[in-house]
Amino acid sequence: MTFKSGFVAILGRPNVGKSTFLNQVLGQKIAIMSDKAQTTRNKIMGIYTTNSEQIVFIDTPGIHKPKTALGDFMVESAYSTLREVETVLFMVPADEERGKGDNMIMERLKAAKLPVILVINKIDKVHPDQLLEKIEDFRSQMDFKEIVPISALQGNNIPTLLNLLKKNLEEGYQYFPEDQITDHPERFLVSEMIREKVLLLTKQEVPHSVAVVIDSMKRNEETDKIHIRATIMVERDSQKGIIIGKKGSMLKKIGQLARRDIEIMLGDKVFLETWVKVKKNWRDKKLDLADFGYNKKEY
Numbered sequence: 610m611t612f613k614s615g616f617v618a619i620l621g622r623p624n625v626g627k628s629t630f631l632n633q634v635l636g637q638k639i640a641i642m643s644d645k646a647q648t649t650r651n652k653i654m655g656i657y658t659t660n661s662e663q664i665v666f667i668d669t670p671g672i673h674k675p676k677t678a679l680g681d682f683m684v685e686s687a688y689s690t691l692r693e694v695e696t697v698l699f700m701v702p703a704d705e706e707r708g709k710g711d712n713m714i715m716e717r718l719k720a721a722k723l724p725v726i727l728v729i730n731k732i733d734k735v736h737p738d739q740l741l742e743k744i745e746d747f748r749s750q751m752d753f754k755e756i757v758p759i760s761a762l763q764g765n766n767i768p769t770l771l772n773l774l775k776k777n778l779e780e781g782y783q784y785f786p787e788d789q790i791t792d793h794p795e796r797f798l799v800s801e802m803i804r805e806k807v808l809l810l811t812k813q814e815v816p817h818s819v820a821v822v823i824d825s826m827k828r829n830e831e832t833d834k835i836h837i838r839a840t841i842m843v844e845r846d847s848q849k850g851i852i853i854g855k856k857g858s859m860l861k862k863i864g865q866l867a868r869r870d871i872e873i874m875l876g877d878k879v880f881l882e883t884w885v886k887v888k889k890n891w892r893d894k895k896l897d898l899a900d901f902g903y904n905k906k907e908y
């Protein structure tokens with residue numbers, strides 16, 4: 610039997626459910642998710658492997674109008690995937706009107722000349738009639754290879770989409786070993802899980818102002834736990850106060866929730882120590898961006 614493989618990008622505006630979809634496909638959480646826009650900041654590979662095929666999905670930051678150097682990095686890194694894939698999944702939400710953001714993305718997709726599958730997500734939120742209108746509206750804008758409505762959250766129609774992708778794969782290598790699920794090291798996933806809890810528990814500008822850096826991560830022979838020391842970076846003193854909370858209550862909660870996820874991911878007991886540090890306007894400082902994992906060289 611010949612082996613088939615291919616690279617598939619997941620692109621779209623922020624908050625449409627790209628990372629939720631990736632995690633559903635893999636049956637494992639490798640990309641953090643939240644109800645805040647601009648959750649994903651780095652491209653992240655999700656590798657789906659069976660006996661006869663391998664699909665390398667690339668989850669990308671939501672495409673938006675950038676207001677900071679971090680935003681520039683995110684949007685550029687999303688578009689850069691167009692040079693790395695054979696197929697694009699363009700994801701839009703069923704419960705929102707097509708907007709300028711979608712139109713802008715479609716212009717770039719047309720120029721890339723790649724096969725594009727329109728994935729209409731969150732169908733659990735709309736009436737079927739509304740869905741038909743959406744399909745017609747998008748069909749009039751661009752020549753999609755296919756249009757597939759799904760619910761990434763509930764898993765509806767994901768097998769259909771996967772089968773479609775499999776059918777279109779070409780003969781190719783198994784690029785990654787079958788037990789490899791992502792290209793990022795555990796350290797990255799750990800820092801992301803901590804950031805996810807900050808997104809979950811804070812609002813307004815705070816989620817956008819946070820970066821998480823893992824200072825150290827190693828097994829302690831005495832406790833037989835993985836000891837992790839992480840620093841949560843914020844942009845202002847007031848944000849530091851919010852992250853720490855009354856008598857440290859917020860930081861404690863972030864740590865507890867993150868530790869639970871990290872233990873599941875590592876399959877090991879974890880001791881997590883978190884610190885908070887202010888780095889003024891880091892989102893517009895090239896050196897800080899690189900230090901915090903938003904390095905242009907990486908895409």
Ligand SMILES: Nc1nc2c(ncn2[C@@H]2O[C@H](COP(=O)(O)OP(=O)(O)OP(=O)(O)O)[C@@H](O)[C@H]2O)c(=O)[nH]1
Nearest residue numbers: 623624625626627628629643647648649671761762
């Ligand atoms: N009702 C419903 N909610 C969904 C569905 N898929 C995702 N969501 C929710 O939409 C929000 C955004 O999901 P994410 O997966 O973080 O979205 P994203 O496109 O990766 O967002 P960015 O990383 O910011 O670009 C979360 O609150 C999800 O729970 C769906 O099929 N139905």
Ligand SMILES: [Mg+2]
Nearest residue numbers: 627628648649
């Ligand atoms: Mg995401």
